[in-house]
Amino acid sequence: MCPTAAFQPTPTTNPFDALGLSQRFAALPAGLHHAVDADPVPDPVLLHFNRTVAQLIGLDPQAGQHELAAHYLSGNRLLPGSQPLASLYAGHQFGHFVSRLGDGRALLLGDVPGMHDERWELQLKGSGRTPYSRGGDGRAVLRSSLREYLCSEAMAGLGIPTTRALSLVASPLPVWRETQETAAIVLRVSPSFVRFGHFEAMYAHRQPDALRELADFMLRHHFPHWIDLPDRYERLLAETTRRTATLLAHWQAAGFTHGVMNTDNMSMLGLTLDYGPFGFMDHYEPGFVCNHSDESGRYAFDQQPDVAGWNLTRLAQALSPLISEEAGIAAISEYPARFAGAYIQRMSARLGLPAQREHARLILSMLELLHANQVDYTTFLRRLCHFDSTPAAPNAPLRDLFIDRAAFDAWADDYRAALRQTAPDDAQRSRAMLRVNPKYILRNHLAEQIIAAVRDHGDTHMLDAMVTVLQAPFDEHPQYEHWADPPPPGSQVMLSCSS
Numbered sequence: 039m040c041p042t043a044a045f046q047p048t049p050t051t052n053p054f055d056a057l058g059l060s061q062r063f064a065a066l067p068a069g070l071h072h073a074v075d076a077d078p079v080p081d082p083v084l085l086h087f088n089r090t091v092a093q094l095i096g097l098d099p100q101a102g103q104h105e106l107a108a109h110y111l112s113g114n115r116l117l118p119g120s121q122p123l124a125s126l127y128a129g130h131q132f133g134h135f136v137s138r139l140g141d142g143r144a145l146l147l148g149d150v151p152g153m154h155d156e157r158w159e160l161q162l163k164g165s166g167r168t169p170y171s172r173g174g175d176g177r178a179v180l181r182s183s184l185r186e187y188l189c190s191e192a193m194a195g196l197g198i199p200t201t202r203a204l205s206l207v208a209s210p211l212p213v214w215r216e217t218q219e220t221a222a223i224v225l226r227v228s229p230s231f232v233r234f235g236h237f238e239a240m241y242a243h244r245q246p247d248a249l250r251e252l253a254d255f256m257l258r259h260h261f262p263h264w265i266d267l268p269d270r271y272e273r274l275l276a277e278t279t280r281r282t283a284t285l286l287a288h289w290q291a292a293g294f295t296h297g298v299m300n301t302d303n304m305s306m307l308g309l310t311l312d313y314g315p316f317g318f319m320d321h322y323e324p325g326f327v328c329n330h331s332d333e334s335g336r337y338a339f340d341q342q343p344d345v346a347g348w349n350l351t352r353l354a355q356a357l358s359p360l361i362s363e364e365a366g367i368a369a370i371s372e373y374p375a376r377f378a379g380a381y382i383q384r385m386s387a388r389l390g391l392p393a394q395r396e397h398a399r400l401i402l403s404m405l406e407l408l409h410a411n412q413v414d415y416t417t418f419l420r421r422l423c424h425f426d427s428t429p430a431a432p433n434a435p436l437r438d439l440f441i442d443r444a445a446f447d448a449w450a451d452d453y454r455a456a457l458r459q460t461a462p463d464d465a466q467r468s469r470a471m472l473r474v475n476p477k478y479i480l481r482n483h484l485a486e487q488i489i490a491a492v493r494d495h496g497d498t499h500m501l502d503a504m505v506t507v508l509q510a511p512f513d514e515h516p517q518y519e520h521w522a523d524p525p526p527p528g529s530q531v532m533l534s535c536s537s
C-alpha cells in the first residue's frame with residue numbers, strides 16, 4: 039500500500055473563527071450606540087495584511103491567505119462573535135461644537151484578547167452608512183485608506199502612540215468626492231476608540247448617568263486599579279492629560295502634523311487617531327498646514343500643543359458633572375509643563391544630550407536655523423547622529439545642507455560645547471542617536487506614488503516594501519536608500535479633508 043494513501047488532510051480550519059470576539063461596548067447605555075451591519079462591497083480585494091498586528095491580536099499571521107479573508111476584513115462576512123455597532127460622539131470641529139457626530143462610516147465589531155492581558159477593539163472604517171452618517175455615504179476612498187494604513191504603521195514604527203491597522207481591502211465600488219474614486223476599508227485595531235467627543239456628547243445631551251457609565255467603562259477596562267477610588271474621575275482626566283502631553287511631544291519632535299485636531303479626533307488614551315490630511319514635514323516649517331481647507335491655520339504644526347490644551351479644557355468641561363471645578367482645573371493645568379518636559383526630553387535625545395531644560399535654547403536655535411535655511415528636518419537629525427565633535431571638524435554632510443554656512447558653524451560650536459559637558463564619546467552617542475532619529479518617515483510624495491501605483495495599476499509592490507521599511511525606520515534599508523531623500527522641488531502636496 040502506498041504509505042500516503044491512508045493520510046487524510048486535516049480540514050482547513052478558519053483562523054478567523056479563533057479570534058474570540060465579544061462586544062463590551064454593547065453593555066453601555068443604549069443612547070451611546072446603535073447596532074448596524076456593514077454594507078457589503080462588490081469584489082473585495084485584500085491589498086495588505088499586517089502580520090505584526092495579527093500577532094498582537096492573537097490572529098494567525100497567515101490568516102490573510104484564507105480564501106475568505108477579504109470578505110471578513112471588509113465586513114462582507116461577519117467575523118465570528120462580532121456585534122457591529124456605531125457609537126455616538128460629539129465634537130468641537132474647528133472650534134465649533136457639533137452635538138451629534140458619531141461613527142458615520144466606522145463600525146466597532148467587538149474586542150478580542152491580546153497576547154498579554156490586554157484586549158483590542160476591532161473597527162471597520164468605510165463599511166457603509168450608519169445612523170450617524172449625516173449626509174455622508176459611509177465610505178472611505180482608497181487614497182485616504184492607504185494613507186491611514188501606512189501612517190498608523192509609520193507611527194508605530196517610530197514608537198508614537200497610535201491606533202493600528204490589520205488590513206486594507208479595496209473594492210471597485212464607486213465613491214464620489216471631488217471626482218469619482220473607489221472605496222476601501224481599513225480594519226483598525228486599538229485598545230480603545232473612545233474620544234473626548236464621546237464624553238462631550240453625553241454632557242451636551244444632559245445624560246449624567248451615561249456619562250458616568252462611560253467614565254467607569256474606561257476605568258474598568260483601562261485603569262482597573264482606580265475603579266474603587268473616590269477620586270477616580272479626576273485620575274482619569276489627569277491620565278488623559280498626561281498621555282495627551284506625551285503624544286504631542288512625540289508629534290512635535292517627529293515633525294508630524296495631524297491636520298484635524300477636532301475634539302472628536304482626540305483619543306482618551308492619548309493615541310494618534312483618525313488619519314486625514316496629516317503630514318510629516320520635509321523642510322522645517324513651523325507654520326506648516328497640511329490641510330488646505332484649514333485657511334486660518336488653526337491646526338498648523340506649531341499650534342498643535344496649544345490646541346491639545348484647549349481640547350483638554352473641552353474634555354474637563356464635559357466631565358464637570360463628575361468632578362469638582364477645582365479638581366478639573368488641577369488635572370488639566372499640568373498639561374503645559376508636562377508637554378514642555380516631554381518635548382525637551384525627546385528633542386534632547388534626538389540631539390544625543392541628557393534631558394535638561396538648559397538645552398531648550400540649543401534646540402530652539404537649531405529649529406530657527408533649519409527654518410531659515412529650509413533644511414529637511416529628518417535628514418538633518420539623521421546626519422547629526424554622525425556629528426564629529428572634535429574642535430573645528432568640518433562636518434561637511436551637515437554643513438552642506440545650509441545656505442548660511444557661517445550660521446551652521448556657530449550653532450555647531452554651541453552644540454560641541456554642550457556635548458563636551460554632558461555626552462559620552464562620539465561613537466556611543468552616535469549609536470544612541472541612531473535609535474531615536476529615523477532614517478525613514480512617511481513622506482507625502484512617496485505616499486502619492488504608492489497611491490498611484492495601487493490605484494492605476496493594482497500594483498502593491500511599493501506598498502508592501504514601504505510597510506516593511508516604516509516598521510523599522512531606524513534601520514538602514516540599502517535597497518530603499520532613495521526613500522530617505524527629501525522630495526524633489528515642487529512635489530510637495532496639499533491635502534484636503536475629503537476622504
Ligand code: AMP
Nearest residue numbers: 139140141142143171174175176177312
Ligand atoms: P473625520 O473628518 O473623518 O474625522 O469625520 C468627521 C465626522 O464625519 C465623523 O463623525 C465621521 O464619522 C463623519 N464622516 C466623515 N466622512 C464620512 C462619510 N463619508 N460618510 C459618513 N460620515 C462621515
Ligand code: MG
Nearest residue numbers: 302303311312
Ligand atoms: Mg474623525
